[in-house]
Amino acid sequence: MLTKKQLDLLEFIHTRLQKDGVPPSFDEMKIALDLRSKSGIHRLITALEERGFIRRLAHRARAIEILRLPDSISGGSTETGTDRSASADAGPAAANTDRAIGSAMDLPVMGRIAAGVPIEAISQMASKVTVPSSMLTSSGSHYALEVRGDSMIDAGINNGDIVVIRETDTADDGDIVVALVQGHEATLKKIYRRNGAIELEAANPAYETRAYPSDQIEVQGRLVGLIRSY
Template identity: 65%
Template sequence: MLTRKQLELLELIDTCMKRDGVPPSFDEMKDALNLRSKSGIHRLITALEERGFIRRLAHRARAIEVLRMPENVEPRVVPRVIEGGAQGRAAPAGGRVVHAMELPVMGRIAAGTPIEAISEVSHMMAVPGAMLSGQGQHYALEVRGDSMIEAGINDGDIVVIREQTTADNGDIVVALVEGQEATLKRFRRMRGMIALEAANPAYETRILRDDQVQVQGRLVGLIRSY
């Protein structure tokens, strides 16, 4: 599975290869991905090569070959109503009409030690339409870890996330840390810094600079299987 930055870089290289016949320079990659240094590009390229998406050709400048693209990558999937019943609504036994939406499950999110961000669709699942909050894109993530257990979020739960880049104090968010790691934590802004708080005393609050944290969505629902 690829992080968002890895996927962005792979798509950039593929687009330039198809359009220009050569990959972008490291400076062009850095600017396109809004990274501060070329060392971040080196790490992304190495990760893509290790995962078998690209190959660097020896003894040639700017020589990168795209071997394959991820299958079924749909990071911007618009939720749709699951068709069923006479008017595209699911009607369970008892006659009560329930609206359901099909959302992409974008892999796993860490409620514990941060793990790599996920941008590859694992599968699709139906969630109650009433769970979706306001306008905008939504997606789901499978929780791994117990750092949010006192907020009622357990290991193995599915969280429903509304895509957004801002958060209010106290919101539970998907936070991307330094462009590499994704975690599910409570968001607080304090004295020019950002605190990512766990809901489990066994985990410490992480205090980070504003430019180290990118909010990628806010928790709006939770699904649990028994």
Template identity: 65%
Template structure:
């Protein structure tokens, strides 16, 4: 049986992974659970891992797999599989979990996206890839891109990962988006609007935030999932 705080943290991690494709930071967890220090989060994470609800991936910042949910939570919150799988084929769910009533759906794999210095915009379908149906909505268009670079590594997005993107032209502060810069450079960054400008934030201290005019940035989609091959 889980404590109330353990359930709250597990719910937070699961919701954020479904929404953003990555787990929240320890600071975000601490603030959400109204804890005074990150040591309390470490204890909760360890307890959830020991009980088999989550798994931490070694040597990857903020990389957490949700392996299962408590029965009550599972009935009300369908689990979206984010990690695991093979490229160009229907992914194998993380941790050996079965995806029920949510078969794999194919989305176009459009090529590579820079998580670093922006690269030339991607416009041609290179292949197709199967993703869990729970990860995407049939009401929206989606596509996949292979990550190139390490500027988003602190959010658990590594070089070589496949990101699943929902097509949309708008973004909220904090969203991880595919941004088209000056009409020809595409990059994967966190979106933030500030003082009439748009900031494209990296998640790696080695990269500077790019601050651009509104007319220089065209949002191409929002991150909804992450697929990693092992």
């Protein structure tokens, strides 16, 4: 039996993964549950682990694997059915915790994307990577990019990761996107539209948010998955 706070936290993590493909940070958990400090989140996570709903993975920052969900969240299916990591370290691929893994498909790796300052855009296929079909959205074309830099580490995206991108020229505020800056440099950032400008926001306090006139930014894709090698 879970307490209301424990259930609220588990549901918040699960819902956020399903919606955005990126898990919430501890600060976001604290705000969502209206707690005064992150120590309360740590206690709730420990309780969920002791009850067998989650498992923390060693040597990976804030890595949490969802093992099962209560009926009130899963709709009757208590097992997540996969071995994906639902955490800021596990990355967006964790969004598929309750989707069956079917076939796999090859995606072109279109060079590197900056998770730092923008780098020159690369549009030539460098290699291919095999991803599970369950990681991809049901419509649209997809491609992959190798991440260079640490500006998105608080979103669970590390240097050397492979991000899976759905091609699109639109995005909602807060989405993680491939943004083409001034027609020749590409970067991976959260996008926001404020005061008539477009802001590209890192997920690392060491990097400042950069604002550009709207005509200097083109969205070339939205993050839908992540692959990491250990």
